[in-house]
Amino acid sequence: MYFASDNSGPVHPQVLAKLTEANQGYQMAYGADTLMNEVRDRLRSIFEAPGAAVYLVATGTAANSLALATLSNPWETIFCSPVAHIHEDECNAPEFYSGAKLTLVPGTDKMTPAALRRTISLEETRGVHGPQRGPVSITQVTERGSVYSLEEIQALCAVAKEYDLPVHLDGARFTNALVALGCSPAEMTWKAGVDAVSFGGTKNGLMGVEAVIFFDESKAWEFELRRKRGAHLFSKHRYLSAQMAAYLDDDLWLTSARQANANCARLAEGLRGKGADFLHEPQANMIFASFPRAKHRQLHKAGAVYHLWGAQLEGADEAEPLPCRLVCDWSISHEQIDQFLSHL
Template identity: 75%
Template structure:
């Protein structure tokens, strides 16, 4: 009953098979391997972007930080939400790599055009004394498990473009969002105004690789130099390429995301029926819920693993509704979900 993170699940067997095949013989290093040619072609086709520049790095933090560094000057500010991954979970890596600061656009789980406009208007108006207006960055799926609709992304893209600002999408859970929205990669990115996307794979069955896709190839050379200078160009690059090639073949990325989302839908339905309270309506593969302290204590004693969102498991009020985060991935055993829901239902049932 492991719901702590989609980073914690196993690597998909189809990925391990391609890695084993890639481990035979010799290949040129630093991204000059044959599999990288396949990856580049597949991504360009998927995104309907034949001129896009495509690069691989080992994790989402490096993908986001290097992408934003390519879009921002050191005197700029990057506009993001208070719950964005680049603000909450990357140890100032975006600031380190860009030299820029982050400006938090006020709101709840998602950025709105109105809030973005207010944040932009509040910056870039103090001449040489203040930060200049820089990239806009959103997280899709959001860190609250919700989704930007295509209309949401287009509206933010229009706002950014109206101020002449580049638009970055942190897509660590890109596939989960895509299958939930039922759209194409192009519709969720460049057709909605996105300039650069971090295309995630690690949370969806890969060992450790993310793609950075720049829809303006004029930025390619700068990204290459920043990747090398930042220590993120792997010499044995074929092992990154092999993972991403496996991910894209036979729609593994979509199949895995659907499995995670379907599991989450089932989990959310069972929790709702048992009387759990949701902090945000689950839309992809993450649930933020409230359950009584006594239920949490019994679940964890029975072997359930998940994050308590800063709540104290010990306390005097057994019925206090405590927050938790539950994350599903492609590999969740159906029997474990059933067991978890049975325990919740049993514990939530009123005493006879």
Template identity: 85%
Template sequence: MHFASDNSGPVHPQVMAKMTEANQGYQMAYGADVLMNEVRDRIRGVFEAPGAAVYLVATGTAANSLALATLSQPWETVFCSPVAHIHEDECNAPEFYSGAKLTLVPGGDKMNPTALWSSILAEETRGVHGPQRGPVSITQVTERGSVYSLEELQALCAVAKEYDLPVHLDGARFANALVALNCSPAEMTWKAGVDVVSFGGTKNGLMGVEAVVFFDESKAWEFELRRKRGAHLFSKHRFLSAQMAAYLQDDLWLKLARQSNANCARLADGLRAKGASFLHEPQANMIFASFPRSKHKLLHYAGATYHLWGAELVGADENEALACRLVCDWSIGPDEIDRFLDLL
């Protein structure tokens, strides 16, 4: 009953097998391996973007931070949601790598075009004394489990383009959002106005690899330099390539995301039936739910692993409703979900 994070789940067996296969003999280092050529072509095909520049790094933080650094200057600001992953969970890495600051667009889980427009308009009002306008960064799936619709993405990108600002999509859970929307990768990125995407794999069955895809190839060389200078260019790069090659083969990435989302839907339906309330409507593979402390205690003592959200397990009021976050990955079995619900 492990619902703490999709980072905590196992690596898919096909990925492990591909890495073992890649471990035979010798391959050129630093991304010059044969598998990387295959990965690059496949990702370009997936995104319907034959001219895209494709790179691999080992972590989502590196993908987001290096991408944003490539899109911005140190005197600029990056516009994002107050609960964006780049703000909440990356220990100022985007600021460290780019030198830019983050401007938090007022609102809730999702940015809305009106608030974004107002935030952009408020900058460049103090001349040399204030930050200049920089990239817009969108988290998809959001940190509260919501998914931006294609229309919402298009509207945000349109605001950014009105001010000639580039758009970055943090796609750590890209596949989960894609299958939830039932659209194409192109529709969720460059066709909507996105300039660069962090195409995540670690949360969806890989050991540790993320792709950075630039639809504007003019940024490619700068990214390569930043990746090397930032100590994120792997020498034995073939083990990154092997993971991504397995991920893309026979649409494994989509199969795993569909399974994660289906697991989440099963859990959400069960929680509703048990009377739990939801802080946000589950749309992909994350749930933010609330139920009594006594139930949380029972579940934790029975071995369930998940995070309470802004609350403590120990307290005097056993009936107090406590919020929690539950994340489903591809590997959680229906028996685990049903046992959790039975205990609840």
């Protein structure tokens, strides 16, 4: 009954098998391995972007931070939601790598075009004394489990383009959003106006690899330099390439995300039947729900693992509703989900 994070799940067996296969013999280092050539071509095909620059790094923080550093200057500010991962969970890494600051767009987990336009317009009002306008970063799936529709992404990108600003998509759960929307990768990125995407794999069954894709090929060399300077260029790069190759083989990336989303839907349906309140409507593989402290105690005692959200298990009021976050990955079984629900 492990619902703490999709980071906590196992590596998919197909990925481990590919790593074993890639471990034979010798390959050129630093991304010059033959598997990387295959990965690059396949991602370009999947995104319908034959000229895209494609790179791999080991962590989502590196993917986001290096991509944003490439899209911004140190005297600029990056626009994002108040709960964006780049703001709440990356220990100022985007600021460290880019030298830019973050400006939070007021609202909830989803930015609105009106709020974004208003926030952008307030910058560049103090000449040389204030930060200049920089990239817009959208998180898809958001940190509260919401999914931007294609129309919402297009509208945000349109606002950014009004000010000639690039758009970055933090896609740590990119595929979960993609299968929820039933669209193509191209439709959710460059066709909507996105300039660069962090295409996540670690949360969806990989050991640890993320792709960074620039649809503007002119950014390629700068990213390569920043990746090397930032100590994120792997020498034995083939083990990153092998993971991503396995991810794309037989549409594993899509199958795993569909399974994670289906697991979440099963859990959400069960929670509704048990009377849980939802803080946000689950749209991919994350649930934010609330139920009494006594039920949380029962679940913890039974061995369930998940995060309370801004609440403490300690307390005398057993009926007090406590919010929590529950995340499903591809590997959670129906038996585990049903066992969790039985304790409610």
